[in-house]
Amino acid sequence: MTTLAPAVAGTDARAGWPSWFRSVWRNWYVYSKTWRSSLTTTFLEPILYLAAMGLGVGSLVNHHSGGVNGVPYLSFVAPGLLGASMLQVGVSDCSYPVLGGFKWERTFWAEVATPLSVGDVVAGKLVWEIIRFTAVSAVFLLVMVAFGVIHSPFAAFMVPAAVLSGMSTATVTAAFAATQNSDLGMSLLFRLGVLPMNLFAGVFYPLSRLPWGLRMVAEVIPLTHGVAILRALSLGTGLGWGLLLDALYLVLWTVAGIVLCLHTFGRRLVP
Amino acid sequence: MVEAHGLVKRYGSFTAVDGIDVRIEAGESFGFLGPNGAGKTSTMKMISCMSPLTEGTLRVLGGDPATDGAAIRARLGLVPQEDTLETELSVFDNIYIYGRYFDLRRAQILERAERLLDFAQLNDRRNDKVDALSGGLKRRLTIARALISEPDLLILDEPTTGLDPQARHLLWERLYRLKAEGVTLIITTHYMDEAEQLCDRLVVMDGGRIVAQGTPRALIDQYSTKEVLELRFGLDGHAPLAERLGQVADRVEVLPDRLLLYVDDGDAALGAVHDLGLVPDSALVRRSTLEDVFLCLTGRSLVD
Numbered sequence: 001m002t003t004l005a006p007a008v009a010g011t012d013a014r015a016g017w018p019s020w021f022r023s024v025w026r027n028w029y030v031y032s033k034t035w036r037s038s039l040t041t042t043f044l045e046p047i048l049y050l051a052a053m054g055l056g057v058g059s060l061v062n063h064h065s066g067g068v069n070g071v072p073y074l075s076f077v078a079p080g081l082l083g084a085s086m087l088q089v090g091v092s093d094c095s096y097p098v099l100g101g102f103k104w105e106r107t108f109w110a111e112v113a114t115p116l117s118v119g120d121v122v123a124g125k126l127v128w129e130i131i132r133f134t135a136v137s138a139v140f141l142l143v144m145v146a147f148g149v150i151h152s153p154f155a156a157f158m159v160p161a162a163v164l165s166g167m168s169t170a171t172v173t174a175a176f177a178a179t180q181n182s183d184l185g186m187s188l189l190f191r192l193g194v195l196p197m198n199l200f201a202g203v204f205y206p207l208s209r210l211p212w213g214l215r216m217v218a219e220v221i222p223l224t225h226g227v228a229i230l231r232a233l234s235l236g237t238g239l240g241w242g243l244l245l246d247a248l249y250l251v252l253w254t255v256a257g258i259v260l261c262l263h264t265f266g267r268r269l270v271p
Numbered sequence: 272m273v274e275a276h277g278l279v280k281r282y283g284s285f286t287a288v289d290g291i292d293v294r295i296e297a298g299e300s301f302g303f304l305g306p307n308g309a310g311k312t313s314t315m316k317m318i319s320c321m322s323p324l325t326e327g328t329l330r331v332l333g334g335d336p337a338t339d340g341a342a343i344r345a346r347l348g349l350v351p352q353e354d355t356l357e358t359e360l361s362v363f364d365n366i367y368i369y370g371r372y373f374d375l376r377r378a379q380i381l382e383r384a385e386r387l388l389d390f391a392q393l394n395d396r397r398n399d400k401v402d403a404l405s406g407g408l409k410r411r412l413t414i415a416r417a418l419i420s421e422p423d424l425l426i427l428d429e430p431t432t433g434l435d436p437q438a439r440h441l442l443w444e445r446l447y448r449l450k451a452e453g454v455t456l457i458i459t460t461h462y463m464d465e466a467e468q469l470c471d472r473l474v475v476m477d478g479g480r481i482v483a484q485g486t487p488r489a490l491i492d493q494y495s496t497k498e499v500l501e502l503r504f505g506l507d508g509h510a511p512l513a514e515r516l517g518q519v520a521d522r523v524e525v526l527p528d529r530l531l532l533y534v535d536d537g538d539a540a541l542g543a544v545h546d547l548g549l550v551p552d553s554a555l556v557r558r559s560t561l562e563d564v565f566l567c568l569t570g571r572s573l574v575d
Contacts, residue, residue, distance in 0.1 A: 014374045019341070022371050029368060034359050110355035112321055114372035114420075115345040271282065271322055 019116050023124020026111070028131070041092065042132075046085040046140055050147065053077050053204065068206060071235055075149040079158070079230035080203035082140050086162050087223050089136050090170030091194050093129060095186045098177035102268055109269065118266045122174075126258065129170050130163055137162035144234065152236025161233060161247075165226025168250040169197075171257020178264035197221050202228070222253045272297050272332060272424055272455050273318055279326035280313045287313040289479035290327065295457060297423075300450045302470030303459040304561060306571065310479040311459035312352060315428045318457065319349050332423065345373060348417035348425040352432065354409050356401045356416075363388070363397045366416050373420040383419055390445065391415035407438030414445065425449065426457045431465060443468055463561035475565060482568045487561060494567045495559035496521050498537035502530045502544065502551040512549070519543040524566055533563070 017025070031038075054074030061073040068076040101108040111121050137159045144150055173189065180186065200214065201223035207215055218224050225246035232238040273295040280288040288310040295301045303311045316322035318331055320340040329336055334343045357365050366387060370380035388394045391411040401409065410430060417425060430446070431439040446469055450456055460466050466473050467487045474484040483490055500520070504512060509530050513523045519540050520532035534540040537556030544551065565571070 013376055013379065015371075015376045017371075017374055019374075022374065025371060026368050029364070029371075030357060030360060033361075033364065105358050106353060106355040107357055109321075109351060110357075110369070111372060113319060113344065113347075113349040113351065113355070114369070115341040115374070116372055117341060269321075271316075 020120040020123035020127070023111060023116055023120045024127045024131075025124075027124055027128035031128075042089060042136055043139055045088075046081060046136075047143055049081050049085075050074075050078060050143060053081065054147065054149070057204075069237075071151070071237075072149075074147060075151060075235065076206075076231070077204060078144050078147065078149045079234040080201075080227045082137060082144070082158070082162055083165050083201070083223055083227040083230050084198050084203045085140060086133055086137065086166030086226065087169050087194060087197060089132060090129060090166040091173045091189070093132060094125070094170045094174035095177050095189060096183065098125070098174050099180050099183065099186060102178060103181065108265070112269050118269050119262060121269065122258070122261045122265050125174060126167070126171060126261070129167065133163040133166040133170075134159060137166075150234055152234060154233045154236055154239065158230055158233050161226070161229045164247065164250045164254065165223065165230065168222040168226065168253035168257070171254050171261055173257075175257055175260035175264045178261065178268055197223050200224075201226075222250055225249045272299075273457070274330045275318075275327065276329075277327035278314065278317065278324060278329055280310070280317060280322065281325045286479055288317070291474075291476075291479075291481050293474060293481075295455070297455055298453050300456040300458065300469055300471045302466045302473030303457070303476055304461070304463065304466045304470075304473050304565070305459075305476035306461055306565075309461075309476040311476055312428055313479075314476075315426055315457070315459055319347055319426050320344050321349075345420065346423045348420065348422035350410075350413050350417050350425070350427040350430055352428040354413060356409060356412060358402045359400065361398050361400060362393050362404070362412055365401060365412060366419055369416040370419040375420065380419065383421070387415040387418055390418070390448075392441075405438075407434050407441070410434060410438070410442060411445070414442070418449075422454070424455045424457065428459050429461070430458065431460070431462065439465075463565065466561055473561075475561075475568060477565075477569045483564065490561060490564045491559045493564075495563040496533040497535045497559060498540075499557050499559055499563055500532040500534055500537045500540045500544075501553075501555040501557065502532065503528065503553045504530070504549075504551050515547065515549075516544065519547070522567070531563070531566070533559075533567075 054077055058073035058077070061067065067073055108121055112118060141155070141158055176189065177186065200218045201221045202218060207218055207224070210218060228246050229243050232243055273293065275291060275293045278288055278291045279286070291314065303314060305311050313322065317324050317329060317336065320331065320336040320343050323337060331343050332346055336343060357368060363384060366384045367380055370383070388397055391414060393408065393412060393415065396404065396408065401412065404412065414430070431442055434442065443465070446456065450469070456469070458465070458469055470487060472484070472486055474481045475490070476482065483494065485493065509525050513525050513530060516523050516530065516532060520534050522533040524531040532540055541554050541556065
């Protein structure tokens with residue numbers, strides 16, 4: 001590195017924060033000032049779902065077939081809803097807000113006009129998502145405990161599993177949003193991406209109920225594998241090496257999403 | 272502060288900047304004047320290390336943007352053409368976050384933020400959400416925010432576009448203060464009066480190239496006459512008159528709504544026009560401006 005001309009204004013005392021951390025901190029700071037608006041979607045919605053699906057639909061299912069695979073429907077559906085909730089939070093955080101950071105508020109450009117780099121902006125966004133997923137899944141887990149639907153000590157690993165499941169779709173969503181110029185693509189993402197994923201990832205019923213063709217489609221969906229892991233951990237059934245393959249699949253999506261983010265954010269921010 | 276040779280920027284097959292040379296000294300207020308699409312913003316993005324160059328060499332603060340980008344940006348203040356403020360947050364929070372990007376300590380940010388809020392005359396709006404601010408206030412906030420790191424070089428990309436005259440004059444006055452304090456300024460603009468007011472030296476850009484450079488005064492002396500006589504003759508018939516008027520002026524420009532006669536003595540020229548038996552609807556004698564320089568160089572006006 002060459003030496004720059006000496007500073008006219010003198011050298012400031014630095015706080016010593018790594019540059020990527022300043023971007024994470026920014027996301028936290030903005031959230032700390034605006035969290036009220038996202039409170040219902042983040043925390044209330046999953047509880048409402050849990051109550052409605054678990055208690056409402058659950059009583060019907062339990063009455064007719066004695067639960068699912070031998071467990072009460074609420075216990076079956078709760079880990080699925082946790083996975084679905086992670087998908088929802090991640091896509092919500094990484095779709096319109098990312099588009100806005102490029103197009104409406106344009107705050108990403110404010111960041112790269114300072115010592116922060118494109119990599120710092122991407123890291124800031126994604127590390128912040130990890131924090132968000134951790135908080136939301138921890139609260140969800142507490143609600144599950146309150147509902148009495150945790151059946152295994154392995155449930156302690158549900159938070160990292162939920163984070164991984166959320167990241168697998170959040171990263172790809174952010175990379176996609178960085179290529180968009182209007183909210184048209186975003187609404188398509190929700191209709192053609194999030195909705196079918198929610199319906200066919202085994203959140204509400206066991207995948208074995210699906211015909212072979214649809215089942216194969218379901219296997220491609222990352223959430224399917226997230227739900228499989230979360231359900232195994234909360235029920236304590238189906239634990240085995242197969243879960244590592246599920247996790248590996250989610251890691252692949254996450255890594256691909258990060259690489260795509262660096263590419264699409266970079267192409268837009270540093271043309 | 273900045274030294275560029277043969278600077279080129281291409282986006283695909285489109286050439287935005289087509290081989291420019293510039294040298295900007297410390298303490299100088301340097302302008303890039305040109306119409307929209309002249310390549311000013313692309314040049315600013317390269318100088319502010321936010322866009323790699325396609326060809327040529329560029330040194331900013333003695334460093335190479337390709338390898339020292341972050342270190343250079345740490346000492347730049349950038350006021351982009353479009354606002355990049357945190358619209359959901361307060362005026363103060365915007366300055367605070369920006370200071371953090373530069374890794375300043377909290378106490379230092381707080382102390383400087385007070386001075387900057389005073390400087391930008393935003394003190395009574397410090398807790399207001401940015402969403403609710405007018406365009407002029409947002410610009411002032413953007414400038415205040417860019418100064419949080421006490422940059423050696425402040426780059427302003429069309430700082431007053433879209434502002435009303437009052438807001439523009441206030442902003443000019445603030446920028447003039449910065450200049451007096453020794454901050455090196457780079458300003459792009461398509462307003463000739465802005466360039467005349469603020470710039471010690473400037474380049475005129477058109478189609479990605481530099482078509483002229485010098486001090487505002489020198490450019491006017493070189494490319495224009497002392498005075499300009501503006502004549503209006505009804506709704507049409509300006510073009511045929513231009514030829515007849517050619518004998519009383521150094522040069523005649525035909526604009527859609529008026530004729531510009533480039534002369535050394537406007538009043539004498541108006542007398543000569545009357546002697547030709549022509550009676551304009553209106554006549555105005557004024558000093559030459561950079562707008563006239565641009566018109567002379569390119570045959571087009573700055574603001575279409």
